[in-house]
Amino acid sequence: MERLDRKAMAARVARDIPEGAYVNLGIGLPTMVANYLPADKDIFLQSENGVLGMGPAPAPGLEDPELINAGKQPVTLLDGGCFFHHADSFAMMRGGHLDICVLGAFQVSATGDIANWHTGAPGAIPAVGGAMDLAIGAKQILVMMELLTKTGESKLVERCTYPLTGIGCISRVYTDLGTFSVGPQGAGIVDLVPGFSIEDARRSTGLKLDAAALAA
Amino acid sequence: MIDKSVASATAAVADIQNGASIMIGGFGTAGMPDELIEALIARGVRDLTIISNNAGNGETGVAALMKEKRVRKIICSFPRQADSHHFDALYHAGEIELELVPQGNLAARIQAAGAGLGAIFTPTGFGTLLAEGKETRNIAGRDYVLEYPIHADVALIKALQGDRWGNLVYRKTARNFGPIMAMAAKTAIAQVAEIVPLGGLDPEAVVTPGIFVQRVVPINAAAALAA
Numbered sequence: 001m002e003r004l005d006r007k008a009m010a011a012r013v014a015r016d017i018p019e020g021a022y023v024n025l026g027i028g029l030p031t032m033v034a035n036y037l038p039a040d041k042d043i044f045l046q047s048e049n050g051v052l053g054m055g056p057a058p059a060p061g062l063e064d065p066e067l068i069n070a071g072k073q074p075v076t077l078l079d080g081g082c083f084f085h086h087a088d089s090f091a092m093m094r095g096g097h098l099d100i101c102v103l104g105a106f107q108v109s110a111t112g113d114i115a116n117w118h119t120g121a122p123g124a125i126p127a128v129g130g131a132m133d134l135a136i137g138a139k140q141i142l143v144m145m146e147l148l149t150k151t152g153e154s155k156l157v158e159r160c161t162y163p164l165t166g167i168g169c170i171s172r173v174y175t176d177l178g179t180f181s182v183g184p185q186g187a188g189i190v191d192l193v194p195g196f197s198i199e200d201a202r203r204s205t206g207l208k209l210d211a212a213a214l215a216a
Numbered sequence: 217m218i219d220k221s222v223a224s225a226t227a228a229v230a231d232i233q234n235g236a237s238i239m240i241g242g243f244g245t246a247g248m249p250d251e252l253i254e255a256l257i258a259r260g261v262r263d264l265t266i267i268s269n270n271a272g273n274g275e276t277g278v279a280a281l282m283k284e285k286r287v288r289k290i291i292c293s294f295p296r297q298a299d300s301h302h303f304d305a306l307y308h309a310g311e312i313e314l315e316l317v318p319q320g321n322l323a324a325r326i327q328a329a330g331a332g333l334g335a336i337f338t339p340t341g342f343g344t345l346l347a348e349g350k351e352t353r354n355i356a357g358r359d360y361v362l363e364y365p366i367h368a369d370v371a372l373i374k375a376l377q378g379d380r381w382g383n384l385v386y387r388k389t390a391r392n393f394g395p396i397m398a399m400a401a402k403t404a405i406a407q408v409a410e411i412v413p414l415g416g417l418d419p420e421a422v423v424t425p426g427i428f429v430q431r432v433v434p435i436n437a438a439a440a441l442a443a
Contacts, residue, residue, distance in 0.1 A: 047389075064388065066389060085395040125314075126296070133318055
């Protein structure tokens with residue numbers, strides 16, 4: 001099968017982001033989506049530490065420690081970009097002003113629950129940051145993750161076993177083996193990589209997976 | 217004449233007491249008022265409750281307070297990071313209390329304190345471990361969690377410029393929690409790279425109006441910008 005690498009996953013997500021969208025890309029894998037957004041279109045990247053109109057990483061030597069993204073990496077500001085304080089930043093999320101958030105996840109359930117902040121392991125120091133705000137923080141919340149763990153267990157599940165970040169908030173899951181819809185109707189297949197069949201997907205996830213959208 | 221400027225960081229923190237609750241601005245190291253914190257450490261106060269986004273990065277700022285074991289409790293959103301070793305050690309030794317708050321709820325609770333609200337209903341965290349035991353309400357079809365304001369005795373923040381009336385402008389993403397923490401504390405102390413004469417700040421561009429700020433401390437501009 002033609003499993004997507006991380007760059008190809010990022011490019012796949014980027015294809016579904018329209019011009020004019022206000023977008024927050026979560027820390028880690030989702031950050032890579034920025035590299036595949038079309039340069040000739042205006043897409044507004046928000047970072048929850050207080051930037052709208054965020055640009056790419058600066059050239060070496062031009063980093064500014066007071067111009068960083070949510071992952072605390074140096075970034076740049078596009079012409080037309082602006083800064084704001086934290087209460088305004090999270091009002092953009094909670095208030096439904098952002099169009100799209102892309103998040104990483106440990107697990108997503110068929111009904112759109114997400115677990116991505118805490119494994120619940122004994123002794124682990126919990127840290128939540130903006131995860132719970134982002135999980136409910138846009139008109140569409142997308143997840144980008146590998147479909148299976150290193151030991152082959154599906155991260156798209158009937159019910160999350162890790163502590164939840166948000167309930168029923170995810171609409172679509174982009175993975176290395178295909179794209180899935182989730183929500184009140186349950187999980188469905190949007191597309192699958194060549195060589196990974198509907199049966200493969202159902203067997204790997206243990207979910208029924210509506211394939212009507214795929215057939216159409 | 218009202219002059220809120222204070223000559224040194226040492227003088228600015230000289231009345232902070234043991235057991236004080238202190239908001240500290242900054243997201244990671246951006247906007248972290250390092251010099252005010254150094255002065256606080258030198259003052260020797262302990263049993264502090266710190267409200268800040270992180271629990272310290274590396275060796276400076278909040279991390280230095282952790283290293284010196286001055287903190288009894290921290291209220292923050294993201295304590296665990298690659299360089300939070302001083303907090304990690306205290307946490308594992310059971311020597312610090314942690315109240316973990318989602319970042320947007322932290323901002324909203326601080327803002328609520330500054331705005332005089334008795335509480336807020338927030339959708340963030342509903343149905344999760346961090347809302348366990350808390351009052352909830354369904355309003356117009358959406359579920360919310362009741363959260364209370366976070367007040368503090370003192371806020372230590374970093375801005376770019378201020379004037380003697382306490383008006384502030386910030387620099388890039390170093391702004392983060394500064395404006396709302398200034399509102400939520402009884403005494404807001406801002407370290408700035410430069411104090412300008414009254415009228416020197418564009419009134420249309422002032423971010424924090426002076427009413428929210430009690431002390432402004434000039435810290436060497438070149439060092440502050442390079443930090």
